Amino acid sequence: MALDPFGDDRRRRRAIPLFDGALAARGFALNAMCFSFNDKANREAFMADEAAYCAKFGLTDEQRAAVAQRDVLAMLEAGGNVYYLAKLAGIFGLGVQDLGALQTGMSVDDFRAMLERRADDIPAAAAVREAV
């Protein structure tokens, strides 16, 4: 039985990132740093000296570069998990729509408009029932 339903389909796999053991192992240091940001003092220590704080958690060169460049897709490639990365994004003042815009190459306004257009995909039958 195939454990990975996407096999060698790298494009699909990148589109639908499954945070598996390989990614969890690769991303451990980066995610551990992000987990530490539940504590306000740690968020402040990161802001005071980002390089030193990243070094303390032993980020790989790939992870350090991704954080320095605020490159979300590169953080994911380096094993970052979005539930933990969201805490880092919060330090930068970025919400999930900002993250979506950064990852899709859209402006934040265009990304928000795209989200609102998803409502057009609701089947007519469901909309009728909702209105009843």
Added chain:
Amino acid sequence: MAKIIGGYFTSHVPGIGGAIVRGDQDTPYWRPFFAGFPPIRTWLAQARPDVVVVFSNDHGLNFFLDAMPTFAVGAAAQYDNADEGWGLPVYKSFAGHPALSWHVIDALVRDEFDITTCQKMLVDHAVSIPFELAWPGVEHWPIKLVPIAINTVQYPLPSPKRCLALGRAVHRALQSWGGDERVLVCGTGGLSHQLDGPRAGFMNPEYDLFCLDNLAANPDALTGHSAEQVAELAGTQGVEILNWIAARGALGEAPMAEVTRNYHIPISNTAAASLLLEPV
């Protein structure tokens, strides 16, 4: 025997918490979502639950990747929220029901579900926001909490089939409990959404409505997919539907009646829903 009075299901995204803090419930953006809750509040006021068994997923508040349980059951006298790092208020604590928790734990393990037991457990917005929506502004929660956390973070995730079976085992545990509490079951999260990767912003109303249409009468229909297939259909965070599936299982195998349902796109990056089921 505890009386299972019904099931309450809702999305839990942090953006809802932000909207509550700002008082945005009646703005054009948020009104269609919050409009789903008055019927739920009315029903809860009449149904008067004593205890709520909540199926949800932790977002990096209580669990980290150093030790990630597939299923974890709380057995604490009190459950606190804490700073989650992204600016939400710290929500009020829940009183636990340790005796019922230990009964559920005992019954689950005897039923061959090898769960993790947590005498200390922080609960995050996935637990707090549903009750901020259900009982807005109360000083103390009117219910005691038995929290059950499902791993939706690190693959392999438990399958929809296994989550439904876990829920049904919780149902059997509640049936064998000697107390006479009125128990509400709650599943939180979803529906379709994806925060990460080039497909960020993905939603799938067709799959969401398939889930909503089958949850009351035929929840086994949701078990035909693997967890990976659910990620493809519902988005990588849409796998939180696993919490709903487990909660539906805890209502038992009999068909349920739908009291109220709301479905709206978008709130934040998410297709949002609320749903209330009660025994026929």
